[in-house]
Amino acid sequence: MSPTPSPSSPQASPRADNWHTRAIGVTVLAFVVSAVVGFVALPLAQPDLKLKDVWDAICSAAGVASRPTAEKPIEPDFKVSSVVLTPDLLNLEDAQSIGRGATLAHQCAICHGPAGISRADSPNLTGQYASVVYKELKDFKTGARVNAVMTPFALVLSEQDMIDIAAYYAYLPRLPSPRADGTPPPRIVANGDPMRGIAPCGACHGELDNKRGSPRIDGQPAQYILSQLQAFASGERRNDISQQMRTIARQMTPSEMEAAARYYSGESR
Amino acid sequence: MLTSKRLILAHFWLAFIVFGVALLLGAWQMLVRSPLVPWISNPEWYYRSLTAHGTVMGYAFPTLIAMGFGYAISESALGQPLVGRRWAWLGFGLIVVGAVMALVPVALGLASVLYTFYPPMIGSPFYYIGVVLVVVGSWIWVALMSINLAIWKRANPGKPVPLAMFANVAGSYLWAWTAVGAALELLLQIIPVALELSSTIDAGLARVFFSWTLHAIVYFWLFPTYIAYYTIVPRAIGGKVYSDTMARIAFVLFLVVSMPIGIHHSFMDPEVGAGFKFLHSAFTALVALPTLITVFTICASVEIAARLRGGRGLFGWVTALPWSNPIMLAVAFSFVMLGFGGAGGLINMNYQFDATIHNTQWITGHFHLIFGGAIVIMYFAIAYDLWPHLTGRTLASLRLMRLQLWLWFIGMIVTTFPWHWVGILGMPRRMAYFDYTNPALAVDAFSVILSVIGGFILVVSGILFFVVLLRGQTAPQTDSGPYRFATAVHPPVTVPAALNGYALWVGLMIGLTITNYGYPIAQLALRPGTAVPAVYVGGQR
Ligand SMILES: [Cu+2]
Numbered sequence: 001m002s003p004t005p006s007p008s009s010p011q012a013s014p015r016a017d018n019w020h021t022r023a024i025g026v027t028v029l030a031f032v033v034s035a036v037v038g039f040v041a042l043p044l045a046q047p048d049l050k051l052k053d054v055w056d057a058i059c060s061a062a063g064v065a066s067r068p069t070a071e072k073p074i075e076p077d078f079k080v081s082s083v084v085l086t087p088d089l090l091n092l093e094d095a096q097s098i099g100r101g102a103t104l105a106h107q108c109a110i111c112h113g114p115a116g117i118s119r120a121d122s123p124n125l126t127g128q129y130a131s132v133v134y135k136e137l138k139d140f141k142t143g144a145r146v147n148a149v150m151t152p153f154a155l156v157l158s159e160q161d162m163i164d165i166a167a168y169y170a171y172l173p174r175l176p177s178p179r180a181d182g183t184p185p186p187r188i189v190a191n192g193d194p195m196r197g198i199a200p201c202g203a204c205h206g207e208l209d210n211k212r213g214s215p216r217i218d219g220q221p222a223q224y225i226l227s228q229l230q231a232f233a234s235g236e237r238r239n240d241i242s243q244q245m246r247t248i249a250r251q252m253t254p255s256e257m258e259a260a261a262r263y264y265s266g267e268s269r
Numbered sequence: 270m271l272t273s274k275r276l277i278l279a280h281f282w283l284a285f286i287v288f289g290v291a292l293l294l295g296a297w298q299m300l301v302r303s304p305l306v307p308w309i310s311n312p313e314w315y316y317r318s319l320t321a322h323g324t325v326m327g328y329a330f331p332t333l334i335a336m337g338f339g340y341a342i343s344e345s346a347l348g349q350p351l352v353g354r355r356w357a358w359l360g361f362g363l364i365v366v367g368a369v370m371a372l373v374p375v376a377l378g379l380a381s382v383l384y385t386f387y388p389p390m391i392g393s394p395f396y397y398i399g400v401v402l403v404v405v406g407s408w409i410w411v412a413l414m415s416i417n418l419a420i421w422k423r424a425n426p427g428k429p430v431p432l433a434m435f436a437n438v439a440g441s442y443l444w445a446w447t448a449v450g451a452a453l454e455l456l457l458q459i460i461p462v463a464l465e466l467s468s469t470i471d472a473g474l475a476r477v478f479f480s481w482t483l484h485a486i487v488y489f490w491l492f493p494t495y496i497a498y499y500t501i502v503p504r505a506i507g508g509k510v511y512s513d514t515m516a517r518i519a520f521v522l523f524l525v526v527s528m529p530i531g532i533h534h535s536f537m538d539p540e541v542g543a544g545f546k547f548l549h550s551a552f553t554a555l556v557a558l559p560t561l562i563t564v565f566t567i568c569a570s571v572e573i574a575a576r577l578r579g580g581r582g583l584f585g586w587v588t589a590l591p592w593s594n595p596i597m598l599a600v601a602f603s604f605v606m607l608g609f610g611g612a613g614g615l616i617n618m619n620y621q622f623d624a625t626i627h628n629t630q631w632i633t634g635h636f637h638l639i640f641g642g643a644i645v646i647m648y649f650a651i652a653y654d655l656w657p658h659l660t661g662r663t664l665a666s667l668r669l670m671r672l673q674l675w676l677w678f679i680g681m682i683v684t685t686f687p688w689h690w691v692g693i694l695g696m697p698r699r700m701a702y703f704d705y706t707n708p709a710l711a712v713d714a715f716s717v718i719l720s721v722i723g724g725f726i727l728v729v730s731g732i733l734f735f736v737v738l739l740r741g742q743t744a745p746q747t748d749s750g751p752y753r754f755a756t757a758v759h760p761p762v763t764v765p766a767a768l769n770g771y772a773l774w775v776g777l778m779i780g781l782t783i784t785n786y787g788y789p790i791a792q793l794a795l796r797p798g799t800a801v802p803a804v805y806v807g808g809q810r
Pocket of ligand 1 (some may be wrong): 483484531534682
C-alpha cells in the first residue's frame with residue numbers, strides 16, 4: 001500500500017453532524033409516523049372498540065388494563081373448587097404431621113382400607129400425592145365435589161386435619177404397578193388424541209410426568225376410574241380446575257373409558 | 270496475520286462438533302414423529318431432544334462461530350495480534366463449562382423446557398445457569414473486540430476501520446444488547462423460581478423479555494454470514510466490493526432496526542397492546558432495508574467479478590462466474606434460501622397473515638430455511654475459506670465441498686418447503702406426536718415424509734463436511750499466505766465519522782428499545798396479580 005497523504009481526520013469532517021441530524025431525524029420520523037398510525041388512526045378506525053376520544057384510543061392501543069365494569073360477574077350455580085395449587089403446597093415431610101394423620105385416618109379405614117388400600121371399590125389412598133388428597137378433601141368439604149358416602153367424613157375435618165391426613169397417605173408406599181406383565185397401554189393412554197384435545201393420560205397422571213393436582217390413578221379399582229370418567233363427562237363431577245378433566249372426558253368414547261379403566265386398574269378383561 | 274490459530278480453531282471445532290450432534294438429534298426428531306415409524310410412546314424423549322437441539326443450535330453453535338471468526342477478523346483485518354488472548358480462552362472455557370452444565374440436566378430429563386424456556390415451565394436451575402455462562406463467555410468476546418479496535422484506532426488515528434472489523438464489532442454490540450432481554454428474564458424471573466425462592470412467575474413479562482432477544486439474535490447469527498458476503502465472496506471469486514459505504518450502512522442499520530421489533534413474535538399474545546404490536550410490525554418492515562442493500566451490493570460485486578472474467582450481456586455474465594468455486598456456490602445457494610426465507614418473513618411480520626401460520630410448522634420451516642439454510646451454508650464457506658490459514662494445510666477436495674454444499678442446499682429445501690406447506694394446512698409445531706390415521710391429518714403424511722428425507726440429506730451433507738475437514742488434516746503443510754479480505758472498487762480513504770464508529774447507532778438502538786419496549790415491560794412488571802404458578806418439569810412422577 002502506498003502511504004496516502006494523511007487524510008483529514010474523519011472526526012473533523014464537516015459532514016459528521018449532517019449524519020447525526022439525518023439519522024436521528026429519520027428514526028424519529030419513522031417512530032412518530034408508526035406511532036400515530038398504530039396508536040391513533042388504526043384504533044379509531046375500528047368502531048367495535050367504542051373509543052371515546054384520542055386519549056382513549058392511545059390507552060387502548062398501549063394495552064392499559066381497562067377498568068372492570070360495575071356489573072357483577074355471573075356466579076355459577078354450583079360450588080367451584082377454592083383450592084389454589086401452587087408448586088410448594090404441602091411439600092414438607094413432617095413426622096409430627098404424618099403421625100397425627102395416621103391417627104385421624106383410622107376413621108377412614110372402613111372404606112379406604114387400614115393401609116390406604118381399599119377392599120371395596122373406594123379409591124386407594126396409599127402413596128397418593130399429598131396435594132391431591134388435600135385438594136379432594138377440601139373440595140368435599142366445600143361442596144365442590146359431592147359424594148353421599150364420602151362428604152360427611154370430610155365435613156368434620158379441620159384445615160390442619162386435612163393437611164395431616166394428606167401427609168400421612170403421601171408417606172405410605174405406592175402400590176406396585178398392577179401390570180407386572182407389562183401390558184402395553186391402550187392408544188388413548190399412550191398417545192391421547194391430539195385432534196380431540198386429549199393429551200396422553202400419563203402426561204398428567206404420572207408415568208410420563210405428573211402435573212400438580214392430577215391424582216395417581218395407577219392401581220385404582222376399574223369401577224372407580226370408570227365412574228369418575230363418566231361423572232366428569234356428564235358434568236356431575238366438576239371440581240377439576242379449569243375443566244382440565246371434563247374437557248378430556250367429554251371427548252372420550254365409552255370404549256376408550258373402559259380401556260383406560262382396565263389398563264390403570266390392571267384388571268384383565 | 271493470524272497468530273491465535275489454536276484459539277480460533279478451538280472455537281470452530283467445538284462449534285462444528287456440537288452442531289454435528291444437534292444435527293443428528295434433529296433428524297431423529299423428524300423421523301420419530303413422522304408416519305414412517307411407530308411412535309416412541311413417550312413425549313418426554315422428544316422434548317428432551319428438542320431442548321438439546323435448540324439450545325445447541327441457537328446458543329452454542331452460532332455464538333462460537335461468531336467468536337472464532339471475530340478473533341480471526343480482528344487479527345487479520347487490523348493486522349495486529351489479538352490483545353487479551355488469555356481472556357479469550359477464559360471466555361471459551363466459560364462456554365464449555367456452561368454448555369456441559371446446561372446439557373447434562375437436559376439429557377437427564379430435568380430441563381425439557383425447550384431453548385425458548387417457556388415459563389411457567391421451569392426446569393433444573395443448572396440448565397439456566399449454564400446458558401447464562403455461555404452468554405457471559407460471549408460477552409468477554411464482545412469486550413475484547415471493542416478493546417482491540419480501540420487499540421488499533423489509537424495507533425491509526427483517522428484511518429477508516431477495515432470493513433470486516435467494522436462489521437464484526439457492530440455484530441458484537443448487537444449481541445451484547447440483545448442478550449440483555451433473555452438475561453433479565455433468566456436472572457430476575459426464571460432462575461429465582463428454579464431455585465425455589467419463589468413459586469410463581471409472570472409468564473407474559475418473561476415472553477416480552479425473551480422477544481427482546483429472539484429477533485435480534487437471528488441477526489447476530491446472520492452477521493458472520495453477511496461479513497462473508499461482503500469481505501470473503503468478492504475476493505474468493507476474483508472481484509471487488511461494489512461499495513464499501515453501502516456495506517457500512519447495512520451493518521449499522523442492523524444495529525438500529527433489528528432490536529425494536531421482537532414483539533412480532535408475540536402478535537398472538539394477549540399481554541401486549543395492539544399499538545405496540547403495530548409499532549414493532551412497522552419497524553420489522555424497515556429491517557428488510559439492510560438486507561435489500563446487501564443483496565444489491567453483493568449482486569453488483571459478483572457482476573464485477575464476472576465482467577472481469579470476460580462475462581458479457583445483460584444476464585450472460587452469470588455464466589462467466591467461477592461456478593466450480595465452492596464459495597461461489599455457497600453464496601448463490603445462500604441467496605436463494607434467503608430469498609424464499611425472506612418472502613416467508615414478510616408473511617410472518619403481517620399481523621393478519623401471521624394469525625394463520627402462528628405456531629404452525631410454517632414457522633419451523635421459516636427459521637430453518639433462514640438460519641439452517643442461508644446462514645449456516647455460509648458458515649461452511651467461512652470454514653472452507655479460513656481453514657488453510659488456520660491449519661497450514663490446503664483443503665484439496667473441491668468436488669467433495671461442492672457435493673456437500675449441493676446436498677445441504679437440496680436437503681434444506683426438501684426439509685423446509687413441505688414444512689411451510691403443512692403449516693398452511695394447520696399442522697402445529699412443538700408436537701411430539703401426530704395421529705396420521707386421523708383423516709384430518711392424513712393429508713400431511715406425504716409432506717412430512719418428504720421433509721424427513723430432507724433431514725437425512727442434511728445429515729449426509731453434515732458428514733461430508735467433516736470428511737472434508739478431516740481429509741484436509743492429512744494434506745501436506747503449505748503456506749497459504751496472510752488471510753485477506755476483499756477490497757472495494759473504491760477503497761475508502763476517508764469515511765464519515767458516523768460510519769467509522771458506533772456511538773450514533775448504539776444510541777439509536779438503545780433509544781428505540783426504550784420507546785418500543787419500555788412501556789410494555791414497565792406495565793407488566795408493575796401490575797400486580799400477573800404471575801402464575803410455576804410448573805416444574807421432570808419433578809415428581
Ligand atoms: Cu423475528
